[in-house]
Amino acid sequence: MSSTSYKYQTSPLPSRAQSPSSNLGSTTVPLSYRTGSPLPTPAAHRHDCMTAAAKRYRYLRRLLxxxxxxxxxxxxxxxxxxxxPQKVYRNFQYRKQTKAQFxxxxxxxxxxxxxxxxxxxxxxxLVLKLSLWSFLRFLVYTVCVDTLAAGIIxxxxxxxxxNHYMIKPTCRDQDVEWGYAFDVHLNAYFPPLIILHFFQLFFxxxxxxxxxxxxxxxxxxxxxxxxxYYIYITFLxxxxxPILHRARVFLYALPVLMVLLLVSLVVRVNLCRVLMNFYHYRVL
Incomplete structure (x- = not known):
């Protein structure tokens, strides 16, 4: 093959889709992240992944x-x-393949x-008939404490x-990104927010x-x-x-949740009323 035809060929180079044995010691994306993908290593992939601090700085800068x-x-x-929700996490996997982060x-x-x-x-x-000052306090608590602070924790x-108990033995050189853990929490937090902070207000x-x-x-x-919803989306x-195993442990909370529901019905504890009273007295 001449140099001209090699320069302008459109098929990916063989070295871009290496076998597991030939990837030992290489700097390409780990195969555990690319299993099942027919794509070669993205052209925009960074071989020298940014540090966590650099990712945080870029993310915070884009907030403005x-x-x-x-x-x-x-x-x-x-x-x-x-x-x-499975489709949402499928997109997270695509992001790992194209931007080297989940x-x-x-x-x-x-x-x-x-x-x-x-x-x-x-x-x-409106439901609690709060004053303007109480509303502002409530908003600050909801955003800063209930969402951001609790989400960080x-x-x-x-x-x-x-990272300590669920990493596969063959993937000990990799870890779960903290930013991804925070994204999982926000994903799982959104449906309960709509159900308990929006839908229930009408009833x-x-x-x-x-x-x-x-x-x-x-x-x-x-x-x-x-x-x-929160438990299931967290599990997903x-x-x-691909570097984790035993993720089904998150689903073990579902039977416990059913038991707690039965207990609340037996003792006649209205959880929605408890939530309203908690919010009402917190902003007074």
Missing amino acids: KFRQMDFEFAAWQMVYLFIS ARDDPAFVVLLCFWLCVTSVGFA VATVLWSIT YHVFISQEWFVSLLFGNLLWLFAIG GYSAL
Whole structure:
């Protein structure tokens, strides 16, 4: 083959899709991240992956650049977290193949999540009849404490557990990104936010807050669906990582959740009313 024809050939070079034995000691993307993909190593792939600090800096810097955010795609993810969360995590795998990281590099999802927090906080202010000052306090608590602070704590705990106890023996040289653990939490947090902070507001005064058993059952079932969504989406998030095993351990919480629902019905604890009272007294 002449040098001219070799220069302009369109098929990928054989060295871009190496066998497992020939990848030992190479700097290409680990095969555990590319299993089942017919694609060669992306042309934009960085062989020298950025440090965690560099990724955080780039992510925070993009928070101020709204024109560079893909809000349409972030909204698509929010919709599919309800109807088909597997497709959302499939996209995370594509990001690993093209950008050498699982975690989001676009803060559009976080911005839209904060928007929904503002919307639901207005709804709570109307239901609880909060003053303007109480509403602002409630909004700050919801965004800074309930979402960001709690999310950082939960993501850090799960990040530590997965890296210490769930890494496959053949993948000890790799680890779960903290940013991905935080993304998993935000993904799992969004459906409960809509169910408990938005959907239930339309039924609270007229139905859920009543003393009827059917009202108690309906309100507590909302909690069951919300927490069940969180557990299932968290399971999907960590089972999507090829370097982890035993991800089914997250699903063990579902039977416990059913038991807690039965206990709440027996002792007649209206969980939605407990949530409302907690928010009401916290902002007074």
